[in-house]
Amino acid sequence: MIIELLGHVASGNMVTLVPVGTMLTTQQAADMLNVSRPHLTKLLKSGDLGELGL
Template sequence: MSHAAPVYPGVRMPTEAEASLALESSRLLAACIGRGESARLRLIDGETDVTVPVSAIHMLVDILNQMAQGNAVSLVPIHAELTTQQAADLLNVSRPFLVKQLEGGAIPFYKVGRHRRVRFSDLMAYREGLDQQTADAADELAAQAQELGLGY
């Protein structure tokens, strides 16, 4: 059974031409990074100079790299409040599974009326914890395989 990526209003997948252009643009932009705290971008359609923080250019390079891989991109502010469905979609789990994690205390949440809300930062902390558990388990399995001489 394949799990289709959720479709959000206003979000569309990049075309092949956009992905190719994003790849080229990300490489050129990445080459310009690292020369101070800000950079100037010249828009060719006009004579407007825009000065932006280098951190924003890093984000733009990341966005372009995702587009180059054919991924749609959406920015989520770190303090964003998510519905349980949005949180489940970000973790690629079912909503009932996420609700069990919330009610079990694995992820902090609060209620607005009768609806649960999850802070994006709490959701990412939970995901980092899962990633760490996975890495620890893999390390332990590799160590056991070496002890047993399984050639891994």
């Protein structure tokens, strides 16, 4: 996992570490995923988070 993390950093990708069990609001999660809150909420309700690559 560390190697994958470093690969993303080396490629210039933004990386955010969040401790397991951390609760986020839908707005915080949307901000982290760079999508709108309504779009994220729609994906959560439909169970289609795969659209975001998760």
